[in-house]
Amino acid sequence: MRQIEQEVDGELSLPERAALARHLAGCRHCAEARISHLEMRVAFARSAGEPHARTVPRPAIRGRILGLWMAISLIAGVAAGWFAHVRWGGPGPASLEATRATFVAP
Secondary structure, X not given: XXXXXXXXXXXXXXXXXXXXXXXXXXXXXXXHHHHHHHHHHHHHHHHOOOOOOOOOOOOOOOHHHHHHHHHHHHHHHHHHHHHHHHHHOOOOOOOOHHHOOOOOOO
């Protein structure tokens, strides 16, 4: 509990935070205790007059946004492949080995 309080206060070093995160990933009891501690702090802050107090914000990715970025990435990849093929061409009808350049050393 002491390390959880120090982590929430920002008093732990980076290696200590990493060790605590590894422990919290495997220990459900301590992870739930951390959540309870954060919820208590928010409740105390709200009762003290901070109506906008909240726990550590977690980023939320909406399905539509994720789908949009996936579609944009796919379109960009296809366009880049098409552009590269037009610019530099493909191996053509011959095998890939036949298209290699021959270097002659003097």
